[in-house]
Amino acid sequence: MIDVRKVLVERQAGHAEGTLLVRECLVWLLLVGVTGQVGCGAASELVFINTSFENACPLHWETDKEGVIHIHLVYDQERGSTNRANGHWFFQLQAVPGARLTVVLHNLENIYNGRKGAPSEKGCLSFVSEDGKVWRPIHLETTQGRGLRFTVTVSTGSLYVARLEPYRLSDLEKMIARIRRSPLVRVTKIGATVQGRDLEMIRVGDAGAPCRVLLRGRAHPWEAGGNWAIQGLIDRLLKGDADAARFLERYCLYVMPMANKDGVVHGRTRFNQLGADLNRKWGQPADAAIAPENAALEGWLTRMIDRGTAPHLVIDLHNDSFGQLHVTRLDIGLQDYLKRMDVFEAMLRKHTWFTEGSVGSGRRVGTIEEGLVERFGIDACVLELHDTWIAGLNDTPSAKHWELFGAQLAEALYRYFAEALQSKKP
Ligand SMILES: [Zn+2]
Numbered sequence: 297m298i299d300v301r302k303v304l305v306e307r308q309a310g311h312a313e314g315t316l317l318v319r320e321c322l323v324w325l326l327l328v329g330v331t332g333q334v335g336c337g338a339a340s341e342l343v344f345i346n347t348s349f350e351n352a353c354p355l356h357w358e359t360d361k362e363g364v365i366h367i368h369l370v371y372d373q374e375r376g377s378t379n380r381a382n383g384h385w386f387f388q389l390q391a392v393p394g395a396r397l398t399v400v401l402h403n404l405e406n407i408y409n410g411r412k413g414a415p416s417e418k419g420c421l422s423f424v425s426e427d428g429k430v431w432r433p434i435h436l437e438t439t440q441g442r443g444l445r446f447t448v449t450v451s452t453g454s455l456y457v458a459r460l461e462p463y464r465l466s467d468l469e470k471m472i473a474r475i476r477r478s479p480l481v482r483v484t485k486i487g488a489t490v491q492g493r494d495l496e497m498i499r500v501g502d503a504g505a506p507c508r509v510l511l512r513g514r515a516h517p518w519e520a521g522g523n524w525a526i527q528g529l530i531d532r533l534l535k536g537d538a539d540a541a542r543f544l545e546r547y548c549l550y551v552m553p554m555a556n557k558d559g560v561v562h563g564r565t566r567f568n569q570l571g572a573d574l575n576r577k578w579g580q581p582a583d584a585a586i587a588p589e590n591a592a593l594e595g596w597l598t599r600m601i602d603r604g605t606a607p608h609l610v611i612d613l614h615n616d617s618f619g620q621l622h623v624t625r626l627d628i629g630l631q632d633y634l635k636r637m638d639v640f641e642a643m644l645r646k647h648t649w650f651t652e653g654s655v656g657s658g659r660r661v662g663t664i665e666e667g668l669v670e671r672f673g674i675d676a677c678v679l680e681l682h683d684t685w686i687a688g689l690n691d692t693p694s695a696k697h698w699e700l701f702g703a704q705l706a707e708a709l710y711r712y713f714a715e716a717l718q719s720k721k722p
Contacts, residue, residue, distance in 0.1 A: 340365065341395030346388040346454075351464045353385050353563035366443075370401045372564045373647050375571030375586070381406045383565045384518030385422070388459040389585050393448040399457075400443040401436070414442045418615070421692060423682050424448060425456045435690045460615065461695045462681060463523035465493075465561050468554050471527055472498070478534055480544065487592025490569040493557045495592045500549040503605070507547040507713040510551030510607040512593065512664070515574035521681035522613025524695045526553050528702025539699070543706050546713050551609065552596075555589045575678070578667020579660060596657070597672060608717060609640070609709075610676035612664045618652065619682030624666040625656035633675055639716040640677065640708075647699070647711060648704035649688030652680075685715065 301441060340359040345367070354370040367387070372379040382403050391397060404415045404472060420437045423431040436444040475481045480501055487495040511529070513522035515718045533540055533549060569572055572587040582590035598604050621644065623637040624630065631650060637654065644650040660666065668676035681701070686693055 304494060310369045323392045332603060334454055337409060340397075341450075342389065342391040342397055343392065344390040346390055347386075350466060351386050351462055351560055351563050353387060354722065355385070355387060359606045363398070365397060365399045367399060367401050368448040369401060371403060371406075372559075372566050373571055374567050374573055378409050378410055379573075380450070381566040384459050384563060386456070386563055388450070389450055389455045389457060391453065391455075393453040394452045396447060397450060398445065398447045400439055400441075400445045402441075402443045404444060414438075415444055415574055418442060420451060420617075422446065423458050423461050425458070426452050426454070428456050428462075431458070431461045431694070448634075454559065459518060460520045460693070461524070463520040463527075463695070464513070465554065466558055467527075468523065471530070471553075472496070475530060475534060486596045487588055489558045489589055491558045493561075495552065495555070495557070495589060497596055498530070498549075498551040498553060500530055500551070501544040501547065503548055505546060507542065507717065508550060508600075508605065508607045509547055509607075509709055509713075510552070510556055510597075510610045512551045512552045512610070512612045514554040514560060515589075515612060515664070517556045517563075518565045519613075519615035519681075519683075521615045521683070521693065523553060525613055525681065525702035526551055528699030530702075530704050531699070532703040532706040539707075543710050546710055547561040552593055552601035555593070557589075575664055578664045579662045579670065597668075597674070601672060601674075602624075606672070606714065608675060610664070610668055610674055612676070612678045614678055614680045615683045616680040617683055618655075619650075619680055619687075620652045621650075621654040622663070622665060622668070622678035622680065623654055623656040624663075624669050624676075625658040626660065626666060627658060628670060630669065631675070633669060636675055636716040637677060640712050643715070644705075647708040649686060649699050650701070651688040652682060 340363045342359060342365055345355065345357055347353065355367050357365055357367045369382040369385055371382055373380045383406070385401060389397060406413050415438045417438050419436045421433050422436050424434055425431040434446055434448065436446045439445050472483055476483050482499045484497050484499070485494050486497045489495060493521050512527055513526045529549065530551065535544055548605050555574050556568055559567065568587060568589060570586050574587060574589055577587070582594045584591035597606070621641050623634065625634070641654050663678060665676040668674045681693070681698060682691060686697055689697055691697065
């Protein structure tokens with residue numbers, strides 16, 4: 297019987313390294329018992345899993361005796377609740393060039409609204425890239441143990457794997473650097489995240505335009521689609537052609553592009569660094585100590601309302617596996633709002649690739665559209681971009697398709713403001 301404490305004492309005493317490694321392996325095998333889950337020195341062509349970069353997710357891994365790599369994702373947890381989430385993964389497999397690796401992702405039993413879930417039996421989509429720029433989809437199968445399994449060839453010695461095509465803080469910073477020279481753009485700091493990162497409001501167009509629309513992106517850090525759509529919309533509005541002039545004559549765009557910057561940087565899934573869900577608790581004033589990201593937005597909205605320049609429409613961009621437009625159906629006399637949301641949905645269907653339809657809840661859940669409609673009287677909706685399939689394009693989602701959606705949204709907004717607000721003069 298090997299005494300673990302003795303091994304550790306021997307290590308401190310600088311015992312011969314080779315002997316120690318063998319003994320540590322034996323100890324480790326004893327500790328894991330006979331489950332066979334972990335192989336000591338199991339044959340694998342995996343060299344390392346790199347998570348040293350921006351937006352990479354926290355994880356640990358082990359290789360079993362068959363050479364299968366088991367990656368354990370680290371749950372992102374909500375404060376004051378049992379909710380937890382793992383929906384973002386982003387790491388780089390480093391292996392012998394040409395290695396064919398089988399990987400299983402674990403810890404996908406998320407808890408949402410107090411109820412435990414598991415990955416869909418249909419599995420899910422993920423994306424891989426050799427260079428971190430050109431991505432292609434792969435399918436992950438659900439295992440009996442509620443994990444997600446895939447096999448890939450690491451032809452060049454390294455391969456990035458990400459849940460969705462990533463949009464990092466550095467991508468946002470590059471976009472802001474590119475657009476801020478335009479006389480049509482103004483970038484204003486409206487607050488800071490829990491970790492002190494600047495939260496900006498980007499204005500595109502003339503503040504005196506008859507209509508105003510506000511978009512928020514990335515309340516939930518795994519949902520990169522919204523950032524690509526925002527980039528597509530801003531680039532469309534700054535194209536300098538006759539259509540761009542037509543759009544900006546009718547409306548001014550405001551964007552809070554990345555509400556949960558800390559979560560994006562740290563590769564988290566849903567909550568901010570203090571465990572706040574930035575798409576919850578909108579039924580009450582934001583707690584600046586816990587959710588400064590929401591307090592910053594609420595402060596900006598309050599100032600706009602005080603100046604008589606409240607947005608006529610707020611769109612909060614997300615990703616999920618349904619891809620629908622969410623409106624609130626609280627029983628508080630929202631008939632006119634619901635009529636306008638019907639018009640907005642019709643414009644999305646007509647002018648963008650959106651086909652998924654709308655859904656609404658009559659129950660108070662504290663989401664942003666509900667809070668803004670009820671507390672501020674501002675038309676608001678949540679637009680979920682489908683994370684697996686874009687039916688309107690008959691293709692898997694990608695940065696290119698989401699940017700196209702953003703570009704098409706420019707026309708949809710133009711038509712929406714023309715039709716929906718005839719009865720409600722801005
Ligand atoms: Zn979301």
